[in-house]
Every structure is written in structure tokens, then in C-alpha cells.
Amino acid sequence: MSNPKPEELVQIQYENPPKSWMEPAVEFRKGTFCYSALAKNLNYLGLPNPREWQPFNVDWKLPADWKRIILDGMKERLEKFRSFRLFMDICVRCGACADKCHFYIGSGDPKNMPVLRAELVRSVYRRYFTLTGRLFGSLAGARDLTEDVIKEWFYYFHQCTECRRCSVFCPYGIDTAEITMIVRELLNLIGCNINWVLEPAANCFRTGNHLGVQPHGFKDSVDFAVDELEELTGIRVDASINRKGAEVLLIVPSADYFGTPHYYTFLGYLALLHEVGVDYTFSAYASEGGNFGLFNSHEMIKRLNAKIYAEAQRLKVKWILGGECGHMWRVLHQYMDTMNGPADFLDVPVSPVTGTRFEHARSTKMVHICEFTADLIHNGKLHLDPSRNDRWNVTFHDSCNPARAMGLLEEPRYILRNVCNRFHEMPENTIREQTFCCGSGSGLGTDENFEMRMRGGLPRANAVKYVKEKHGVNLLACICAIDKATLPPLLEYWVPGVEVAGVHELVGNALVMRGEKERATDLRGEPLVVEEVAHA
Numbered sequence: 001m002s003n004p005k006p007e008e009l010v011q012i013q014y015e016n017p018p019k020s021w022m023e024p025a026v027e028f029r030k031g032t033f034c035y036s037a038l039a040k041n042l043n044y045l046g047l048p049n050p051r052e053w054q055p056f057n058v059d060w061k062l063p064a065d066w067k068r069i070i071l072d073g074m075k076e077r078l079e080k081f082r083s084f085r086l087f088m089d090i091c092v093r094c095g096a097c098a099d100k101c102h103f104y105i106g107s108g109d110p111k112n113m114p115v116l117r118a119e120l121v122r123s124v125y126r127r128y129f130t131l132t133g134r135l136f137g138s139l140a141g142a143r144d145l146t147e148d149v150i151k152e153w154f155y156y157f158h159q160c161t162e163c164r165r166c167s168v169f170c171p172y173g174i175d176t177a178e179i180t181m182i183v184r185e186l187l188n189l190i191g192c193n194i195n196w197v198l199e200p201a202a203n204c205f206r207t208g209n210h211l212g213v214q215p216h217g218f219k220d221s222v223d224f225a226v227d228e229l230e231e232l233t234g235i236r237v238d239a240s241i242n243r244k245g246a247e248v249l250l251i252v253p254s255a256d257y258f259g260t261p262h263y264y265t266f267l268g269y270l271a272l273l274h275e276v277g278v279d280y281t282f283s284a285y286a287s288e289g290g291n292f293g294l295f296n297s298h299e300m301i302k303r304l305n306a307k308i309y310a311e312a313q314r315l316k317v318k319w320i321l322g323g324e325c326g327h328m329w330r331v332l333h334q335y336m337d338t339m340n341g342p343a344d345f346l347d348v349p350v351s352p353v354t355g356t357r358f359e360h361a362r363s364t365k366m367v368h369i370c371e372f373t374a375d376l377i378h379n380g381k382l383h384l385d386p387s388r389n390d391r392w393n394v395t396f397h398d399s400c401n402p403a404r405a406m407g408l409l410e411e412p413r414y415i416l417r418n419v420c421n422r423f424h425e426m427p428e429n430t431i432r433e434q435t436f437c438c439g440s441g442s443g444l445g446t447d448e449n450f451e452m453r454m455r456g457g458l459p460r461a462n463a464v465k466y467v468k469e470k471h472g473v474n475l476l477a478c479i480c481a482i483d484k485a486t487l488p489p490l491l492e493y494w495v496p497g498v499e500v501a502g503v504h505e506l507v508g509n510a511l512v513m514r515g516e517k518e519r520a521t522d523l524r525g526e527p528l529v530v531e532e533v534a535h536a
């Protein structure tokens with residue numbers, strides 16, 4: 001069966017379904033769910049219940065005592081995470097979050113309303129952990145934990161991208177993403193994981209990055225980029241790997257050196273850091289900034305994050321510079337410090353170019369490349385020619401994690417306004433803290449999940465369509481590796497004619513490097529077309 005066409009998918013039914021929400025049975029319809037994790041990946045990571053199975057099978061081959069495992073796991077997490085217990089208790093069902101989730105907007109399925117998504121687990125909490133639930137059962141909104149409930153959890157908690165948009169609107173600050181994380185962690189205890197999360201995590205253990213690129217492959221990729229940048233600019237940059245004593249460790253998502261359009265962002269980093277003379281090194285072991293542990297369990301977050309700091313210590317760098325990635329920054333800002341920090345063996349980051357001390361990174365010792373570049377521009381350290389980006393009419397997608405989890409709202413915009421002549425914002429309620437997710441984050445960006453991704457990405461694409469039609473926008477800039485992978489197919493589906501780029505690709509285009517040859521092309525190798533642009 002082929003994928004549905006946009007004109008079919010946009011016919012969304014918002015009516016309530018005939019059956020009660022308490023009825024858990026789910027249909028695993030092709031295009032709306034992710035395949036299960038392969039046994040080899042569970043084995044590699046030492047996770048429970050490795051086996052061959054798929055969500056559409058009747059028998060999920062759960063462990064004999066699966067119910068006890070889940071309820072014990074819930075009890076443990078209710079005691080360990082005060083937020084989880086609070087989120088189970090305080091929702092007043094006001095409905096402020098109901099229409100804020102992109103999956104609800106794109107699917108019309110009430111169980112994709114954040115409030116109802118949380119009720120799927122809250123109802124089990126009531127049944128086994130509250131007196132009213134024990135006494136009054138369904139009258140008190142309580143449900144028994146059955147295999148069908150497990151299947152329902154698997155389906156709907158893999159239709160949440162942990163984007164946290166709903167939490168912005170909740171008057172009680174309930175963070176459904178945190179609930180999703182806990183439920184995925186519970187499912188993990190009985191071996192109900194998706195492959196698109198566990199394969200990258202297993203790869204990261206084996207080779208240091210999600211894509212499974214081995215150290216010599218990593219070196220080849222970096223060398224190739226150095227050669228290509230020389231061809232484009234006439235300048236040979238030095239991009240060292242595993243060099244002890246460098247001042248800065250540069251950590252990027254692996255897609256930056258292995259995928260497009262990410263790779264042009266990577267060229268942008270290399271050009272920029274060479275131009276301002278930063279003494280940096282990559283690590284072939286910490287060759288990944290992303291952290292798919294965020295989509296699996298707290299323990300996995302900790303395990304994957306630790307290698308970055310282990311490498312910083314081994315290489316004796318002073319501080320860490322991080323590239324354009326989404327969940328890497330959420331982990332850094334929200335979890336790293338309590339899990340693996342504070343990183344007292346490193347220095348508070350100071351820009352070697354401007355002398356700016358990044359006090360906000362005093363504990364993690366890690367600075368976002370947009371913060372670093374915005375500071376360079378602010379201090380007049382870069383020679384920029386924005387007309388080199390004149391073929392682009394740009395808008396900016398706030399990637400969920402840098403925007404909502406670290407508040408990185410101004411720096412990318414400041415950079416874009418300095419490196420491009422044409423920049424237009426999407427409507428206010430779709431950007432900054434209220435940004436709409438790409439629809440494929442948190443490990444859901446798989447081919448088999450195509451329909452649900454297109455549905456989830458509809459609100460984002462709709463806002464892009466608006467600025468395309470109003471201002472002629474033809475480029476969506478963003479600072480997340482998952483976005484760069486998943487927005488191109490989304491836009492091709494809903495808004496053909498708009499491309500996707502990283503912010504540092506545009507920086508690399510505009511950057512006039514000392515001693516460069518006359519540039520004939522941009523970093524994509526496309527001819528530079530300087531158009532007559534109203535520089536308003």
C-alpha cells in the first residue's frame with residue numbers, strides 16, 4: 001500500500017470516536033507505528049527480554065511476570081521522581097493542553113491530546129496506587145493493567161515526540177514529555193522498545209556515534225570535508241582528531257559529518273573555527289553529540305552522555321563546544337549536571353577570540369556553537385557578506401529542545417539576520433517557546449511511521465507554507481540534526497519548493513575568510529547568485 005496523498009491526509013476527523021477512551025485496544029495500522037527493536041540491539045545494551053516480535057503480532061512474548069515488573073517499576077519511579085507523582089496527581093483536566101499537540105492536530109485522535117495521553121498511564125496509577133482507584137475502579141477513572149494497555153502505551157507513547165509544547169500551556173506545568181519518558185522506561189523493562197531508538201544507542205556504545213561510523217570512517221569523513229572546503233575556498237583548515245592538550249573539544253551530531261544537508265553545516269563549522277583560530281580537536285570516541293538515551297531511559301541518557309566528559313578529561317581540553325543538535329542540548333541543560341556533573345575538571349568556557357566568559361555554562365562547561373558565533377558577530381570578529389546567501393529567502397524553525405529546554409531563541413536569529421539579507425518569521429504562535437515539532441523527533445523518524453510523521457509535522461509545515469506564500473520563503477533554517485533529516489521529506493510532502501539548512505551552513509557561505517580564493521559557489525557547490533534584494 002502506498003503512502004496517502006496530502007489531500008487525503010488533510011481530511012482530519014476531530015469527532016470523538018464511538019468507543020470509550022477507557023477501552024485500550026489499538027489497531028497497529030501500517031504507517032502509524034514504529035517497528036520493534038531487534039534482539040541483537042537489546043542484547044548489545046544488556047536490556048531485558050530480547051526476542052523477535054512486532055507490534056502487529058498478537059503475542060508480544062512478554063515475560064511471564066510482566067505485570068509485576070511494570071507495577072514495581074511504577075512504584076520505584078513514583079518514589080524516585082517527585083515530578084512523576086505530581087504529574088499523576090495534579091492534572092485538573094482543564095483542557096488547556098488538549099489542542100496544543102501536533103499529533104492531535106494532525107490526526108484528530110483524542111488519545112493524542114496530551115491530557116488524554118497522560119490519562120492512559122494515570123488511570124493505571126489510580127487503580128494500583130490510590131485508595132479511590134482501588135475502591136471505585138472505573139468510576140474513579142481507574143483501569144486494570146492488561147496486555148492491551150501495554151500495547152496502547154506502546155502505540156501512543158511512541159506518538160509523542162517529547163517536544164514539551166503542551167507543557168508551555170499547562171497552568172500547572174505538567175510536562176507530558178516527562179511522562180512519556182517514564183512510560184517508555186517502563187516498557188523498556190519488559191523489552192517493548194522501538195528499533196529506531198535502540199539501534200542508534202547500541203551503535204553509540206560500539207563505535208561512539210549513532211550511525212555506527214568507526215574511528216577510521218570518522219577520520220575519513222573529516223579529511224574529506226577538509227579537502228572539500230579547500231576546493232570551495234582555497235583554504236586548508238586543520239581539523240585534528242584525538243589531539244591531547246587542545247583548548248576545546250568539539251562535539252557534533254554524527255549526521256553532521258555523514259548526512260545532507262547536515263554536512264554543509266559541518267563545513268561551516270570548519271571554516272568558522274579556522275577563521276577565528278580556535279585551538280580545537282574532535283574525538284573519535286565521543287563522535288556523537290546526540291543522545292538517543294533520552295528516548296529510552298534515564299540510565300541510558302547517563303551512559304551515553306558520560307563519554308563526552310570522559311573524552312574531555314582524557315584529552316585534557318579546557319571546555320567543550322557543541323554543534324547544532326537538539327536532544328544533545330536538552331540532555332546537557334536538564335540532565336547532565338545531576339547525572340554526570342558538575343564537570344569540575346574543566347574550566348568555565350571563555351571565548352579565546354573575544355574573551356567572553358560563558359557563565360551560564362559554569363557547570364556543564366559546554367557552549368552551543370550559536371552562542372559562540374553570536375558572540376563573535378556581536379564583537380565584530382567576523383567579516384560577513386550576507387549577499388552570498390541571496391538565493392535564499394529564509395525562515396527559522398526553533399527546534400524543540402534548544403528552544404524549550406535551553407531557551408536558545410535569540411542567538412540563531414541574531415546570526416541569521418547578520419548572514420542573510422532576507423529573513424521572515426513564521427506566525428508567532430508557531431515559533432520560539434511555542435514552536436511546533438518536526439513530528440519525527442524522539443526516535444520516530446522511521447520510514448514505516450511515515451503517515452504519522454506527516455500528520456505530526458502538519459502544523460509546522462502549515463506555518464512554513466504561510467511564509468512561503470506570503471514572503472516567498474524558500475529555505476527553512478534550523479539547528480537540530482533530527483530536523484535536518486526529517487524536515488526535508490516533510491516539506492517535500494506538504495510544501496514542495498522549500499529546502500532545509502543549518503544556521504552554520506549560512507554562516508559558512510557568508511564568511512569572508514582571510515586569503516580565500518574568489519568564491520564561485522556556496523558550500524553546496526551551487527553557483528553564487530547575487531540577486532537584487534531590498535535590504536530592509
Ligand code: SF4
Pocket residue numbers: 100101102103112113114117159160161162163164165166167176177180437
Ligand atoms: S510533549 Fe509534544 S508530542 Fe508529547 S504530548 Fe506534548 S505536545 Fe504532544
Ligand code: SF4
Pocket residue numbers: 090091092093094095096097098114115169170171172173174
Ligand atoms: S493543561 Fe495541564 S492541568 Fe490542564 S488538562 Fe492539560 S495537563 Fe491537565
